[in-house]
Amino acid sequence: MNFMEIAQTGITIIIGAMALAVVGIVVGLLYKGIDRKIAAHMQGRIGPPLRQPFLDVRKLFVKENVIPENAITWVFNLAPITGLVATITILLYLPIGGFPALLDGIIVAKGDLILILYLLMIPSLAMVVGGFASGSPYATIGAQREMATMIAYEFPLAIIIISLSWRLSLVQGTTHVFSLSTITATPLWGIVGPLGFIGLVILLLTLVIVTPAELSKIPFDSPEAETEIAGGLLVEYSGRNLAMFYLTDGVKTLVMGTLIVALFFPYNLSPLLGLESYTAIIIDILFFLAKLFCVILFSVTLIRVSIARLKIDQIVYTYWVPLTLLGLVGLICLMWDQTIMTQFGMQSIANMLGLI
């Protein structure tokens, strides 16, 4: 790699990062608006207009940026920025709009699923640290709840990610099974047998239930719990710092949605329709946005409208016992798919029944 190439890569990264920052924030806020509108309709309200999140951010920018006297100023200010920045960097590694991830296509440097898992922790971590740094009892309670929630949901999340990669590593000819380009190139739905299919559905279901906690949405929003601890870890935040957290939430929704799409629905419309060049790109982007919409509708909007908030120990219990078991069942299904189904697959069942 000579100097020119390094410079070229560097410029690509810089431009890509800039573009993604803008796209991520705009699309994230847009989906937030859609989510609010649909939730309102479900509850029989008219709801705010789609551009309401943008207005909210503008309003927050105008408000005063209060730094409480109990806060550690530099940690208090740095936390929201770090959270937002880390969230946007995840977008670099995700395949957006059906294209390979930015870092995949252009340069050799790639990130993998474990990296995304860890980067996803940083925004939550930033919220926790910000909450702790506010020096207010409400914020502290909220922050420690967020941390407990994080411990809780990472267990099933780890199961999902490791199971998928493990199953993929058994497929002939795959290398780098943790990289998203491999995962999107070989969708598991077509590879596994019937039992594995059930396992995948279970894992998808688990991931859908993990998502609201990752985004601290109802029913897993006890860290914020407006009615009991008055906004929890965000209680001391105001003005532009709060706006940063607001944006983080929007971008993170986009990230989680994209992750689910990439892991479970990496299909594109254009090969099916036989399209090429610009039309293909446009169709793919539209299709991707539609997929994203469905995922967010199910994993965020529907759940948050229909279920009431859980207590913090219930959250931990939910994730560590029923959901972990569910994830493990999914994993076991995938494992058995490999051993049992090759011997007792559809073919042999049909044989046994005398159909063939």
Added chain:
Amino acid sequence: MNFLDQLLSHAPALLVAIPLLGAFLTPLIGRVNDKLRNIFVIGILGFTGILVILLAQQIFASGPITYVFGSLDPYVGKETVIRILFEIDALSIFMAMIAIVLSFSAALYSWAYMEKNTGLDKYYSLLLLLTVGMLGMVLTGDMFNFFVFLEITSIASCALIAFYINKVKSVEAGFKYIVVSTIGALFVLMAIALLYGQYDALNIAKLADSITFSFVDKIALVLLIAALAMKGGIVPMHMWLPDAYSRAPASVSLILIGTTQAGLYGVFRVLFTLYGNVITLPTISMGWALVILGLLTMLVGVIMALIQIDFKRLIAYGAIAELGYMFLGVGTCLTILANPDITLAQAPFAFEALKGGLFHVFNDALDVGLLFMVAGAVYYATKETSLNRLGGLARNMKYTTIFFIIGLLAISGIPPMNGFASKLLIYESTYQLNPILSIIAILSSIMLLAIFIKVFHAAFLGPKLPQFDTVKEVPRSMLLAMGFIAAFIIIFGLFPDLIVNTIVDPAANALIDNAGYMRWLIGG
């Protein structure tokens, strides 16, 4: 042959001889001047460090070195190998680097940290002796020598743990440590005697060459593994570790990490090299034993750490959890090696796991070391270790806070710190043995994050507490020591590929390359 070559050719002996000599000179120099003594100790350790680096360069370039004491030839007559010799391969020098980095920064840190104590001449002597013990354990190629250095390490570290002799808890911790480590060492000696009785040799290479895995060998294996794992603080034999780490002065806790890791080195050496030729024979693979002990270590470590309220005790449990990762990584490799149906080439993940485990040894020493130094700094500034009484220190101790954040991110493996690189290697290889292993490893890493975030809140964040109004930032020597380790953490984190290729990969290769270790014995 110029002076440098001369020096280098005797470097293995000098590595042990220089700190040993320094240890006994320290009290003499201490009579002259305290400052001179500190400079002397740091100089001795710095010089040893340079020798380690020079030797490492040579070994990475041209393979293992056999240094025979008192002769050029390890043989007496044709068959007998009774000479004491140092057998230094890439793994030994890798461990020696860890030991020397830790002791050097501990000496630097002690300058200000221990300044107000009396009996410092003895303290520095013991510190150098402890370094001798650690270096000897990792460099030696002789089982009995290993035992002697093990005992030197135990005695020196026991005396250092009980350094605050007027505090009864320190004495208690020292007593527990010496009981546990003496019993461990006696069982090691018993195992050595068993092997010696059978094969008439004490040399590791010679023993490894002739071992047959007879009834007696099995007993010896169990005694060695159990005793050395106890020295390494593996659950459920870990209970001495939090006692010892939390009651010792912070600078001593820092070196104690090195001694526990020397114990782990013993485990790896025994399993891979001493029993390397008969690795496939145990009925249940020892690799699975290591993996399961590793998982237990992780889980018990994190759960116990989460409920601690004493700063150093909490870090000690965190350190235990980290030890589990090493066992997991190395154990995964061992299961594959021990499986006669699969060769290492068919399962490339096993080697990756081994690299991850060994890389994590270094990373753990750095991360936990930094955190112990931060805990010591907080104690130095506030005279308080209970997290229930601390708070709001980020205002007064800005640099310490930044170092703590670095340590926190590193130990919980948040990118881009060094902990992430080694954990990534472990996660992305062990899952192929069994997915559950990786899942539990990820889970404990997240719990480690929660543990240290709790410390971050309790000690550094929160409102300004009136009792800590006058707290000042710690002296420069302590900051320098913390910065030294933090620099390592950041470099290891930013260039993982470079580090893995230059030092970890040769070490991992040396561990599985039995023929290379016995090169002088089987011809060459």
Added chain:
Amino acid sequence: MIANIPYLAVVGLIIIGLSAVIFKKNLIKIIIGITIIQSGVNLFLITLGYREGSTAPIWTSSPGGVMAFPVPQALTLTSIVIGVAVTALMLSLVIHLYRHHGTLDVRKMGGDDQ
């Protein structure tokens, strides 16, 4: 059979020592237990190097005949020396513990906090 008696004694000593360490509540007795284990291991080393009717290998010019192998004896000597140091260290720590608690019974000292 008679040649095996030392080995049985070794096993016996180690088990006695271990049980003393595990079941005795008095710190001095725990230390005694450790020294018993130590004696067991030393006895084992000595037994390994023992040869009936041999002379000790401490001659400058050998008188001929069977000589005992010196290595196990050297090992034992080292081990004894180390043992003395360890025992002294342990006893000095126990003195400090006794001064503070006024008892040697571990049950009355109270363990370290969790």
Added chain:
Amino acid sequence: MLDMFLQTFDTGNGFWNPIVWIVAFVVIFLIVVIIRGFGNKNYKKGTGQTKAFLSGNQEYEKTQMHVKASNLYWGWTESMKWVIDGLKKMHTGNVSDYVLWFVVVMGILLLCVGLI
């Protein structure tokens, strides 16, 4: 030479390149700081505005405003009580028990190598 430092860390199953991430992080950090710069910077120092929010209650003493370490993670400790209690019982702090565990592990390992 420069290549060695920029090399992607390849674990055989995944990748990780810290340098690229750092560059992207810095770029986005700058963008975010610029965006944040459009916001209002001011607030009224030293007024009631900066007091901690306690639903209108009077603020307590500073030492009481700091939530202590042993009170954190209540939800987690509550639902994992049985594990924690068991582990606490295991850590007696008595050196005899430490040695007993050592003997137990030796027994288990003897089982592993196939002696018992």
